[in-house]
Amino acid sequence: MTEDYPLDPREISGLDRVIHSPARLKIMLVLMSVEEADFTFITHATELTRGNLSANLTKLEEAGYIKIEKKFIERVPKTIASITPAGKKALEDYSSLLGPILDELRKS
Amino acid sequence: MNDQITEQTKQLRKHYARTFHNDGLLDFFVGWALVSAGIYLLTSLIIFSFAGWMPIILIAPLKQRFVVPRIGYAKFSKPASIPRPILIGAGAVILIGSVLVTFLGSQESRVPIIAALLGLALLFVLDRGFNRLTVYAIFIPLFFIIGLGLKVLTPAIVILVGAVLMALGIYLFVKFLQKYPPEPEDEDELS
Secondary structure (H helix, E strand, O other): OOOOOOOOHHHHHHOOHHHHOHHHHHHHHHHHHOOEEEHHHHHHHHOOOHHHHHHHHHHHHHOOOEEEEEEEEOOEEEEEEEEOHHHHHHHHHHHHHHHHHHHHHHHO | OOHHHHHHHHHHHHHHHHHHOOOOHHHHHHHHHHHHHHHHHHHOOOHHHHHOOHHHHHHHHHHHHHHHHHHOOEEOOOOOOOOHHHHHHHHHHHHHHHHHHHHHOOOHHHOHHHHHHHHHHHHHHHHHOOHHHHHHHHHHHHHHHHHHHOOOOOHHHHHHHHHHHHHHHHHHHHHHHHHOOOOOOOOOOOO
């Protein structure tokens, strides 16, 4: 990379692949915006199909970025998802890494 | 936290909160409160000074019955707006003032209790930070204060405004039910 153009493509390989998928990024942003949400709410908010959402939630849970638990909300059992501290940090790291790259692209 | 994420999540939170509360229930109950206030002004029957506010306890069960199964459940972190002790203090002053006016004042001076209760509603919505509700909470007390100050507020006008809001609430509720059909149970989706 030249000195007057600091964008280094090698940095992109450092992006978190779990978050980098558009579907999972949407889910993470939604869960970042609320304290917790159920499956129906996340479906509406992300506009993902139920099957796609289910698969991606499982991947995020396996990565430790979200927590899924059964809860009673107003005496009704619900499956609730919420972002974990590790998930928040991963999203921040992702944004910190991708942000400067996008800024450089905008400038060029 | 990263500023970009913070701004984005703030916008998303606002959007979700608006959707969650765009069911017309509150519009209907604010309308009903005004209709009751109008009837109270007309008849001086004390029951109507309470009847308008009592059904507010139905909002949570109705949301649980109609809103949550359709758009899902989400818990929003509260916006950091007015510090809670200030809200509680202001609410207490309004409430005590209302009680004093009601029980020590003349028959005519009981009217301000309606404006005071609406003031409490204003504090509530400021605390919750909902846009349309904030508009109600600001304009309805103004409607009373200005109307009473100019002596142009008649029970008929209050009832009419309330009826319009109730109709708006019903319209929004029907639109909400049409836009969001009931979703299937999600119990097995995430397990």
